[in-house]
Amino acid sequence: MRIIVSNSSSEPIYEQIASQIKGMIIKGELEEGDALPSIRGLAKDLQISVITTKRAYEELEKEGFIETMQGKGSFVAMQNKELMKEKKLKVIEEKLTEVVAESRLLGLEYKEVKEMLKILFEEE
Structure with a gap:
């Protein structure tokens, strides 16, 4: 999964991450049941705070795009x-x-x- 964050963007980093993942789901690049990188793994890859990645995942979960299972990770949710x-x-x-x-x-x-x-x- 390729995510690009820009420090020069007026959009907060967590929103950049969430919108890119949302786009991948909408376009079908990520499908129902696909695992997302761990919060820590993605934070490390993007060289950002774990808190920022966690916030992006929370936004995606709130909007129904992903679901997180304690101890298993985050996955693309079944889409209506x-x-x-x-x-x-x-x-x-x-x-x-x-x-x-x-x-x-x-x-x-x-x-x-x-x-x-x-x-x-x-x-x-």
Whole structure:
């Protein structure tokens, strides 16, 4: 599992970790039952505090992405298919909201953005 943390990001490190793991689960790179690195192991790999890693795992557990079993570790939780679809749609909606805002700033019309999206969607 490859996680990259940036000290120059305005996002706290625990959120960077949690969002990257969430992304891997949503994309299917991590599947139900997959083991996550131990809190200590991940902290050592990323050269960060164990407390920071623990907080990231707690956030993921609170949101239902992982479950932790005392003495066994943390694993990707069973995902509700409908809920997972909603989470995927939310990711796309957030990105499209950014595109719409940027398009308005640049003075692009809906037709132009729609055409770009159509071309990009049809590319392989």
